[in-house]
Structure formats: structure tokens, C-alpha cells
Amino acid sequence: MFEPTIKDIARICGVGVSTVSRAINNHPDINPETKEKILNTIKEYGYIPNNSARNLKRSDAKAIAVLVKGITNPFFTGMIKVIEQECKRKHYSMELTHIEAGEDEVDVAQKVVKEKRLRGIIFLGGLFSHSEAKLKKLNVPFVFSTAGSIPENISKNLYSNIGVDDRRESARMVDYLISLKHKRIAILVAEAQEESIGQLRLEGYRDSLRAHGIAIDEKLICQTDDRLSHFSMENGYLTTKKLLESGEKFTALYAVADALAIGASRALHEAGLRVPQDISLAGYDGIEMANYIVPSLTTMRQPVEDMAKDTTKLLFDIIAGKKEHQHITYQAELLIKESTDVCRECGIDGD
Amino acid sequence: MFEPTIKDIARICGVGVSTVSRAINNHPDINPETKEKILNTIKEYGYIPNNSARNLKRSDAKAIAVLVKGITNPFFTGMIKVIEQECKRKHYSMELTHIEAGEDEVDVAQKVVKEKRLRGIIFLGGLFSHSEAKLKKLNVPFVFSTAGSIPENISKNLYSNIGVDDRRESARMVDYLISLKHKRIAILVAEAQEESIGQLRLEGYRDSLRAHGIAIDEKLICQTDDRLSHFSMENGYLTTKKLLESGEKFTALYAVADALAIGASRALHEAGLRVPQDISLAGYDGIEMANYIVPSLTTMRQPVEDMAKDTTKLLFDIIAGKKEHQHITYQAELLIKESTDVCRECGIDGD
DNA sequence: TTGTACGCGTTATCAT
DNA sequence: ATGATAACGCGTACAA
Numbered sequence: 025m026f027e028p029t030i031k032d033i034a035r036i037c038g039v040g041v042s043t044v045s046r047a048i049n050n051h052p053d054i055n056p057e058t059k060e061k062i063l064n065t066i067k068e069y070g071y072i073p074n075n076s077a078r079n080l081k082r083s084d085a086k087a088i089a090v091l092v093k094g095i096t097n098p099f100f101t102g103m104i105k106v107i108e109q110e111c112k113r114k115h116y117s118m119e120l121t122h123i124e125a126g127e128d129e130v131d132v133a134q135k136v137v138k139e140k141r142l143r144g145i146i147f148l149g150g151l152f153s154h155s156e157a158k159l160k161k162l163n164v165p166f167v168f169s170t171a172g173s174i175p176e177n178i179s180k181n182l183y184s185n186i187g188v189d190d191r192r193e194s195a196r197m198v199d200y201l202i203s204l205k206h207k208r209i210a211i212l213v214a215e216a217q218e219e220s221i222g223q224l225r226l227e228g229y230r231d232s233l234r235a236h237g238i239a240i241d242e243k244l245i246c247q248t249d250d251r252l253s254h255f256s257m258e259n260g261y262l263t264t265k266k267l268l269e270s271g272e273k274f275t276a277l278y279a280v281a282d283a284l285a286i287g288a289s290r291a292l293h294e295a296g297l298r299v300p301q302d303i304s305l306a307g308y309d310g311i312e313m314a315n316y317i318v319p320s321l322t323t324m325r326q327p328v329e330d331m332a333k334d335t336t337k338l339l340f341d342i343i344a345g346k347k348e349h350q351h352i353t354y355q356a357e358l359l360i361k362e363s364t365d366v367c368r369e370c371g372i373d374g375d
Numbered sequence: 376m377f378e379p380t381i382k383d384i385a386r387i388c389g390v391g392v393s394t395v396s397r398a399i400n401n402h403p404d405i406n407p408e409t410k411e412k413i414l415n416t417i418k419e420y421g422y423i424p425n426n427s428a429r430n431l432k433r434s435d436a437k438a439i440a441v442l443v444k445g446i447t448n449p450f451f452t453g454m455i456k457v458i459e460q461e462c463k464r465k466h467y468s469m470e471l472t473h474i475e476a477g478e479d480e481v482d483v484a485q486k487v488v489k490e491k492r493l494r495g496i497i498f499l500g501g502l503f504s505h506s507e508a509k510l511k512k513l514n515v516p517f518v519f520s521t522a523g524s525i526p527e528n529i530s531k532n533l534y535s536n537i538g539v540d541d542r543r544e545s546a547r548m549v550d551y552l553i554s555l556k557h558k559r560i561a562i563l564v565a566e567a568q569e570e571s572i573g574q575l576r577l578e579g580y581r582d583s584l585r586a587h588g589i590a591i592d593e594k595l596i597c598q599t600d601d602r603l604s605h606f607s608m609e610n611g612y613l614t615t616k617k618l619l620e621s622g623e624k625f626t627a628l629y630a631v632a633d634a635l636a637i638g639a640s641r642a643l644h645e646a647g648l649r650v651p652q653d654i655s656l657a658g659y660d661g662i663e664m665a666n667y668i669v670p671s672l673t674t675m676r677q678p679v680e681d682m683a684k685d686t687t688k689l690l691f692d693i694i695a696g697k698k699e700h701q702h703i704t705y706q707a708e709l710l711i712k713e714s715t716d717v718c719r720e721c722g723i724d725g726d
Numbered sequence: 727t728t729g730t731a732c733g734c735g736t737t738a739t740c741a742t
Numbered sequence: 743a744t745g746a747t748a749a750c751g752c753g754t755a756c757a758a
Contacts, residue, residue: 027489027514029751040729045753053727070512075490077751079427080734095471096456101447108475120446120473124459138378139426161421163378257667290667316608316641317668380735391745396737406743428735431750 028071036069037062048073079140087142088339089119091129093150097255098283099309099326100148103169106332107146114340116143123150125253130154130162137164144339159183165342165349169335170221170326184342184349186335188326190221193356194228195235197278197306197324200358202236205370206276206304209233210244212263212284214254222254225280225308243272248284260287268295275303275367282307282314282323289317289363300365310359319362327354379422387420388413399424430491438493439690440470442480444501448606449634450660450677451499454520457683458497465691467494474501476604481505481513488515495690510534516693516700520686521572521677535693536702537686539677541572544707545579546586548629548657548675551709553587556721557627557655560584561595563614563635565605573605576631576659594623599635611638619646626654626718633658633665633674640668640714651716661710670713677707 030048034041039058046054047062065071079085090107092100104120111118121136123129129150136142145166159182167184201209211229215222226245233240246267248259260279267274268291277292279285285307292303299305299319307314310325331354341347381399385392390409397405398413416422430436441458443451455471462469472487474480480501487493496517510533518535552560562580566573577596584591597618599610611630618625619642628643630636636658643654650656650670658665661676682705692698 030753031751034729041752042730042754043728046728049753055727058727072485072489074431074751075486076427076430077734078753080425080431080736080751081753082734095446096452098449105447120471122471134423135426138423257663261667286664286667289669290671293669312608313637313664316612316637318640318644320641381737382735385745392735393737393739393746394744397744400737404743409743425735428750429737431735431752432737433750434737 026069028069030071030073033062033066033069033071036065082141084143085117085141086115087117087119087140088144088146088343089121089133089136089140089142090146090148091121091123091133091136091150092148093123093129094125094253094255095122096253097149098311098313099170099255099281099328102312102328103148103332103335106329107336110333110336114336116340130158133162133166137162143343146335146339156182165339167335167339167342169331180351181349184338185351186331186338186354187352188331188354188356190224191228191231193324194225194280194308195232196228196356196358197308198229198232199236200322200360201276201278201304201306201364202232202238204276204304204364205367207238207367207370208241208244208274209276209278210246210267210272210274212246212248212260212267212277212279212288214248214259214280214284216247216250222280229278241272243270244274255281255283257283257287257290260284261291262287264288264291265295268292275369276306276364277303278306278308280308282309282311282321285321285323285363286313286317289321299363301368304364304367306364310357314359314361322361322364323359325357325359327357330354377420379420381422381424384413384417384420384422387416433492435494436468436492437466438468438470438491439495439497439694440472440484440487440491440493441497441499442472442474442484442487442501443499444474444480445476445604445606446473447604448500449662449664450521450606450632450679453663453679454499454683454686457680458687461684461687465687467691481509484513484517488513494694497686497690507533516690518686518690518693520682531702532700535689535700537682537689537705538703539682539705539707541575542579542582544675545576545631545659546583547579547707547709548659549580549583550587551673551711552627552629552655552657552715553583553589555627555655555715556718558589558718558721559592559595559625560627560629561597561618561623561625563597563599563611563618563628563630563639565599565610565631565635567598567601573631580629592623594621595625606632606634608634608638608641611635612642613638615639615642616646619643626720627657627715628654629657629659631659633660633662633672636672636674636714637664637668640672650714652719655715655718657715661708665710665712673712673715674710675707676710678705681705 030041030044034044044062047059108118123132133145144164147168170187213222213226246263248263252259277288279288297303307321307323310323314321314323381392381395385395395413398410459469474483484496495515498519521538564573564577597614599614603610630639648654658672658674661674665672665674
């Protein structure tokens with residue numbers, strides 16, 4: 025198996041390596057005939073430039089990286105699709121890197137930046153409680169997308185941040201449930217860690233109840249199993265089952281992610297409870313699936329399209345030196361669907 | 376922003392670069408004290424080895440690549456998870472590469488192999504109608520997983536192939552629907568291309584109908600919109616709507632992928648049709664979601680766990696020279712759930 | 727327009 | 743146990 029290098033191609037064509045390089049990289053100052061001849065032999069011999077060697081020399085690759093923590097999360101696949109399209113429009117290539125559960129996203133980012141000489145990074149998911157020193161090491165611009173928690177102690181002009189205010193929007197969802205006369209609202213929450221998106225949404229839940237003078241019943245706050253993957257349907261299913269077995273009364277169930285809600289809907293169904301007649305069910309995220317299940321899921325839709333587009337655009341602008349780092353908060357949209365309804369037991373079961 | 380290289384570390388420590396290299400790569404012949412000193416300064420200065428340079432020199436990286444076509448497809452995320460675990464067990468690192476819709480998977484594979492010096496490749500999804508010449512260019516072992524179609528003209532010992540017999544299993548699903556007395560069975564099929572998984576499953580549908588002496592009505596064969604992503608819920612939804620608008624009568628609907636089926640279920644629901652009372656609905660793949668939706672989906676479950684595990688194991692064995700290439704066909708499992716039932720109109724509507 | 731020669735950061739080989 | 747040095751494959755300044 026002969027693996028030709030640029031030298032081989034040069035030798036075969038009877039030209040210098042730089043001429044071959046020029047042919048490959050579309051440099052202007054090259055004789056069209058020479059170029060064609062070279063391109064032909066390249067095809068003939070199946071020459072493929074070695075990217076590692078390229079990256080070693082190149083000072084600047086027209087590329088960005090997207091680091092995703094939890095590629096399983098259906099919410100991200102929507103984002104990735106859009107980012108991909110935007111990159112293509114700008115003739116940037118996109119390196120998609122998957123960060124495993126235990127890994128530190130900033131460490132990975134550093135490695136990737138060194139390896140490929142890319143111009144920017146988008147972080148999707150994960151916690152963002154990194155030390156300022158560490159973030160400074162990343163000497164390309166980066167944007168945190170869908171990042172609920174911005175550590176206050178880190179200087180804002182170090183990076184950009186795009187997302188919704190998880191705490192506030194979560195409260196809005198609970199406000200809505202309360203407006204339907206629900207008082208005993210159970211919540212399914214993932215990620216016990218501080219600073220996590222899950223915890224922020226839980227805070228919003230508490231905020232709303234407090235604001236409406238409804239006592240918070242800790243027994244209605246259901247932490248999902250931390251050993252399973254957060255935001256999975258399985259986790260939603262099992263946690264809801266546990267809640268039902270506990271015998272706690274509730275008229276509405278709010279899951280902090282649509283995937284959890286879908287798992288919950290099955291658990292409710294198996295317990296003979298109808299949605300929304302017996303229990304109102306609400307999710308968060310607004311993933312595609314939420315629209316298609318029956319009954320369709322009331323949820324807090326994050327503007328995926330806009331967020332992904334603006335994230336990419338902002339990053340490109342920062343790379344081009346056209347903009348400073350920004351911290352943008354989007355409005356989520358309350359999508360009222362079939363899974364929620366006025367509390368049938370209001371006045372009877374309410375305390 | 377100072378980016379130290381191995382030389383800098385060497386200079387700072389007052390040693391040669393090779394000693395630093397030895398420290399990094401856990402080589403045996405190095406003084407423990409020297410090693411510790413080097414490792415400390417590495418940490419202090421935040422040195423990160425450049426992977427491109429490493430790949431350039433290294434002859435052999437303990438790594439494999441997984442090339443996924445259509446990372447959106449929820450069926451694959453299950454596979455990836457398992458492959459990742461298996462790699463970790465074997466202390467292999469796994470490079471996940473996403474292949475875009477228009478790209479040629481073998482071309483990408485060649486690039487990746489050159490760039491990283493990896494030992495093997497797993498292909499997930501995509502068509503596999505590649506020329507033998509091209510496949511030969513890949514001089515590392517590779518395994519096609521979940522590949523329904525094996526071009527007969529390519530010598531079998533060039534690669535491995537793991538998957539289910541899509542045509543046969545698809546026929547089994549239709550057999551089952553027929554056993555429920557359904558005669559007018561509509562099918563939702565994606566990917567018009569030859570050799571594609573979608574077409575194979577369609578063939579199975581035809582096989583079954585023929586075997587049972589049921590006339591094939593081309594109007595019940597619904598090709599999804601090729602401009603949307605195959606196997607998406609949206610595509611299933613829209614195609615089903617079109618089918619309903621056409622006024623064609625049918626008592627069962629078989630979607631060649633669960634995601635399509637979920638979209639279909641919503642379209643049926645909106646048309647006031649109940650599943651399974653009015654229409655029986657069946658999918659294919661056995662993704663996690665199928666279990667959680669209401670009604671749960673009758674589907675043909677591919678043994679994801681086993682397939683992924685065996686794929687990885689086989690690849691490692693081939694790399695180690697312990698095995699030859701193999702072509703393994705798994706049995707899919709018919710999961711009978713709530714979405715299918717005996718045809719209520721049998722004898723009335725049947726021709 | 728084209729070719730030569732150097733360097734990118736690392737690992738491996740060979741001395742020491 | 744350690745250090746000098748030659749590759750790895752490519753891009754590019756510079757010379758021609």
C-alpha cells in the first residue's frame with residue numbers, strides 16, 4: 025500500500041513541492057497547465073494531504089470547534105445542525121468534539137486548539153464554573169451557549185455567553201401552572217451539582233411558589249438518579265415512579281427537561297393517570313419531540329434557531345475583531361400544548 | 376500568552392527534550408526524580424503537547440475512529456454510548472467523527488486515518504456501495520455496523536459487517552401486521568436511493584405482502600420528503616398527513632424507523648384517528664423513545680447493545696490479528712407494544 | 727512562475 | 743539514565 029506524500033507527487037510531476045502545495049491550496053501564482061497536471065496526478069495516485077502536518081505549519085485554520093457535553097441530549101442536536109449550516113455559509117469548517125461525562129471541557133478545548141489551529145470555540149452544555157486563570161489559557165475567543173450559570177467572579181470580557189435565564193423562565197412555567205389553579209406541583213430535577221442548569225431551574229420553581237405564597241413541600245422535589253444520564257427519559261420514568269409510590273399527592277408535574285417529561289408521561293400512564301385530566305405535565309427545552317408526542321407537551325421553548333445562529337455569528341464577529349464579547353439573554357417561549365389543563369381538584373385538594 | 380513547547384520545558388528543567396518526552400509518555404528508563412521534576416514544571420507552565428506533532432511522528436496511536444453519518448439519528452446515539460464504554464475498557468481512545476449529508480464516508484475515513492494514526496474504523500450509518508478499489512485504500516481494518524446492504528461484488532475479507540437483515544426483519548414486521556388481519560398496510564419509507572436501508576426495508580414489505588397473496592398498492596407506499604432529514608419525526612408527520620389527505624384507506628401504518636412512526640402518530644392523532652383502535656402503528660429500530668411514548672410503539676428492535684459491543688470487540692480482535700473479517704447478522708426482536716391491535720374492520724374493508 | 731531550504735513540535739534511534 | 747539528532751509531511755520565505 026503506497027501512500028504518496030507531497031514529495032512523491034512533486035517528483036512524479038517533475039516539479040518542486042511548493043508548486044504542488046500551490047496547486048492544492050489554490051494559490052494564484054501558478055500556471056494553470058501545471059496546476060491541472062498536478063491535480064490529475066494527485067487524483068491518479070490517490071494522494072491525500074496529511075492534516076497533522078498541515079496543522080503543524082498552519083498558523084490559522086479557517087475552522088472552529090464545537091465542544092458538546094452530553095451529545096445524547098436531544099436539545100443539542102438541534103443546535104448543532106444550525107451551527108453546522110452557519111459555518112458552511114461562512115466557509116468555515118466545523119470540528120465537532122464530544123466531551124465525555126468526566127472530562128473537563130476547558131482542558132479538552134486547550135488540546136483541540138493546539139492540535140487544530142482553530143479560531144474559536146463554542147461550548148454546548150456542561151458546567152461553566154471554571155477558574156479565570158484556566159479560561160485565560162484559551163487564547164482563542166469562545167462562546168458559551170445555553171449556559172445558565174455565569175460565575176459572577178469572572179470578568180465578563182473574557183468570553184461570550186448566550187442563553188436563556190433558566191431561573192426566570194423556569195419560574196414562568198411554574199407561574200403558568202399556578203395560574204391553572206395547581207397548588208401541589210411536583211418537580212423532577214436533574215443534576216444535584218451547584219451552578220448546574222438543573223439547579224437553576226429548581227430555584228425558579230421555588231421563586232414562583234414563594235411569590236404566590238404556596239408552601240414549598242420538599243417531598244415534591246424529586247431529584248433524579250445521578251448515576252443515570254441526566255435529562256434521559258429513563259431517568260424521568262424511574263423518578264416519577266418513585267414519586268407515585270411515595271403516595272404524595274400532586275396535581276401537576278413539572279420536569280426540568282422535555283426528555284424527563286416524556287419518561288414521566290409513561291410512568292403516569294402506567295399508573296392509570298391521564299394527562300392532562302388527572303395530572304398536568306410540563307417540560308422545559310422545547311425539543312422537537314415535545315410537539316409530536318400525544319398529548320403534546322407544554323414546555324418552555326428555548327429559541328434554538330436564533331440562539332445557534334447568533335452564537336455562530338457572534339463568534340465570527342469576535343474573530344474578525346468586529347465585536348467585543350457579549351452576554352445575551354434570550355426570552356424563552358411558553359408553549360401551551362395539550363398536556364396541561366386547569367386543576368380539576370382545585371378547592372378540594374388544595375390546602 | 377506564552378505557549379511552552381517541549382523544548383521550553385527541557386530548557387527550564389535543564390534536561391534534553393527526549394527526557395521530557397520520556398516523562399510524558401511513561402517510558403520506563405527514566406529516573407523517578409527527574410520525571411517528577413519535569414512533570415511538575417509541566418503543570419506549572421501549563422504545557423500541553425501538540426497532538427498534530429505527535430500524530431506526525433507516531434506510527435501507531437492506540438485509538439480508533441467512529442464515523443457516523445446522521446448523528447441526528449437517535450438510533451446511533453445508543454450505539455455510540457456502548458462503543459465508547461468498550462473503548463474505555465480496552466484503554467483505547469475513540470475519535471468520533473460526524474459525516475455530513477453530502478460527504479463520502481470513505482473519503483473522510485482516509486483523511487482521518489492519515490491525520491491520526493489510528494488502528495481501526497467503525498462506520499455507523501450511510502450507504503456502503505463503495506468501490507473495492509476505494510475500500511482497499513483504507514489500510515486499517517474497518518467494520519460496518521448496522522449496514523443492511525453488503526454489495527455482493529466486493530470481496531468479503533476486505534472488511535467486516537455487523538447488522539441485522541433489514542429486508543427479512545422488515546418482512547417479519549409486516550407478517551405480524553398481517554397476522555392481525557390487516558390487509559391495507561401503508562408504509563412510510565425514507566431514502567429513495569438504491570442500496571439504502573430504507574429501500575431494503577421496503578423490499579421486505581413487498582416480500583411479505585407477496586408471500587401472503589396481498590396485492591401491493593403503490594399508493595400505500597409513501598416516500599418521505601428527501602429534502603428533509605431522513606428518519607426525522609417531522610418527515611414522518613408530514614408524509615402521514617399527505618397520506619391521510621390522499622384519502623387512501625388503510626388500517627395499519629408501518630414506518631421504517633421509529634422516529635418516523637412518532638411523527639406519524641401525531642398526524643393520526645390530529646386527524647382524529649386513535650392508535651391502535653382505528654389504525655395500528657408500527658416502527659422499526661427499537662429506540663429508547665419508542666418505549667416511553669403513549670401508546671408505546673410496536674417495533675422491530677435491533678440489539679443495539681450486542682451489536683455495538685461485538686462490533687468493537689471484533690475490531691479489536693482484528694487489529695490484534697486474532698481474527699479474520701466477519702459478516703455477522705443479528706436477529707432483531709419483534710417488540711409488541713400498545714400501538715398495534717387486530718384489525719377492527721377486517722372483512723369489511725378488506726378486498 | 728517555479729524551486730530550495732528551513733522550521734513547525736514531537737518521537738525514535740543511536741550514542742554516551 | 744540521558745542527550746543530540748534525524749525524521750514525520752507540509753507550508754512558505756526567499757532566491758532564481
